[in-house]
Amino acid sequence: MLSTRHLTGIKNITEADIQLIFQTAEEFKEVINRPIKKVPSLRDMTVANLFFENSTRTRVSFELAERRLSADIVNFSASASSVSKGETLLDTVNNILAMKVDMVVMRHPAPGACAFLANKIKANIVNAGDGTHEHPTQALLDAFSMREHLGDLAGKKICIFGDILHSRVALSNIFCLQKLGAHVKVCGPPTLIPKHIGGLGVGVEHDVRKALEWCDVANILRIQLERQDIRYFPSLREYSQYFGINKALLDSLGKQILIMHPGPINRGVEITSDVADSEHSLILQQVENGVAIRMAVLYLLANQ
Ligand code: CP
Numbered sequence: 001m002l003s004t005r006h007l008t009g010i011k012n013i014t015e016a017d018i019q020l021i022f023q024t025a026e027e028f029k030e031v032i033n034r035p036i037k038k039v040p041s042l043r044d045m046t047v048a049n050l051f052f053e054n055s056t057r058t059r060v061s062f063e064l065a066e067r068r069l070s071a072d073i074v075n076f077s078a079s080a081s082s083v084s085k086g087e088t089l090l091d092t093v094n095n096i097l098a099m100k101v102d103m104v105v106m107r108h109p110a111p112g113a114c115a116f117l118a119n120k121i122k123a124n125i126v127n128a129g130d131g132t133h134e135h136p137t138q139a140l141l142d143a144f145s146m147r148e149h150l151g152d153l154a155g156k157k158i159c160i161f162g163d164i165l166h167s168r169v170a171l172s173n174i175f176c177l178q179k180l181g182a183h184v185k186v187c188g189p190p191t192l193i194p195k196h197i198g199g200l201g202v203g204v205e206h207d208v209r210k211a212l213e214w215c216d217v218a219n220i221l222r223i224q225l226e227r228q229d230i231r232y233f234p235s236l237r238e239y240s241q242y243f244g245i246n247k248a249l250l251d252s253l254g255k256q257i258l259i260m261h262p263g264p265i266n267r268g269v270e271i272t273s274d275v276a277d278s279e280h281s282l283i284l285q286q287v288e289n290g291v292a293i294r295m296a297v298l299y300l301l302a303n304q
Contacts, residue, residue: 002300006118006125009134010175018179022144024296025289032068032291041299042071048096050106051128052078052089052113057263057287058128058137062105065294074101089113090120097123103302106130111168124301132166132227138262139172141293143180145286146217149258154181159211161245162221162270165192166228169221169262174200187211188243191232192223208243212253219260220245220271240269247274258282 002017010018031039047066051059066073076096078084083092093104103124106114111133118125129135143153150156158177164170164186177184178201185203186193193204205211212218223239233239250257259271259281267273276283 008114010172015179025292028295029292040070042069045102046072047103048074048101050076052108061290134172135168139176141290157215158217159185159215160219163223166224217258246272
């Protein structure tokens with residue numbers, strides 16, 4: 001059993017929880033590769049997918065996971081709802097729950113929105129990304145994908161590149177990888193690295209070549225222009241020149257590393273196409289594993 005009723009973040013779960021999610025995801029990965037991809041595990045449950053912020057991968061992945069577990073689904077997007085008429089988050093969610101919903105998957109631009117609801121509602125809640133805070137299922141699918149190539153992650157070296165300051169993926173990855181015993185560094189321009197990140201026990205590097213020489217896995221993040229109210233670097237062209245990862249740079253390392261990216265990719269900015277589409281890229285494998293990881297999370301929370 002998981003140690004929690006909700007998945008609001010990786011910070012609040014244990015290494016045993018992560019290992020249980022991985023074991024369960026391995027079984028569901030086998031299921032979704034069968035000709036009949038469905039199991040009846042959540043046949044009597046209704047899940048509401050509440051997306052107050054845009055999403056492609058996470059939203060489709062949760063919906064597929066729910067359908068493959070035979071749950072009933074209701075989809076909600078803020079732009080087409082009464083939120084625009086001034087309804088509060090709690091009122092919106094309580095009205096949806098009054099229609100006998102058992103579980104909520106929520107993406108929201110406010111950090112802490114899921115934790116706020118978890119204290120107020122009876123349904124299980126899964127954080128599908130809360131602002132710049134956490135994106136726990138992304139970190140789980142990232143670590144699961146690394147583990148398929150590297151085995152046990154204890155002692156492995158993972159560097160997260162890019163806009164760490166605005167990234168929920170970075171924070172959840174740091175918590176998850178450290179709980180699994182990996183060494184974590186972050187690399188990017190000083191303006192996009194939080195000043196106190198060293199307090200989390202991660203190394204900080206501003207030289208992309210040195211960071212690539214150090215790591216076994218490069219997890220590359222995009223610049224989150226939509227969360228930037230001031231300029232953190234002169235231009236995307238300059239960012240790409242100093243912090244972008246291209247094939248010539250990787251070829252010059254004299255070793256192979258795994259390339260990851262949570263998406264959406266900005267081709268030619270943080271990563272070139274010949275890296276994103278290379279044989280060492282796990283990007284589409286991450287997306288594939290996302291369904292199995294989300295099936296495991298929903299199944300384990302429903303069986304609390
Ligand atoms: N990785 C990720 O969260 O992508 P979406 O924003 O498309 O869901």
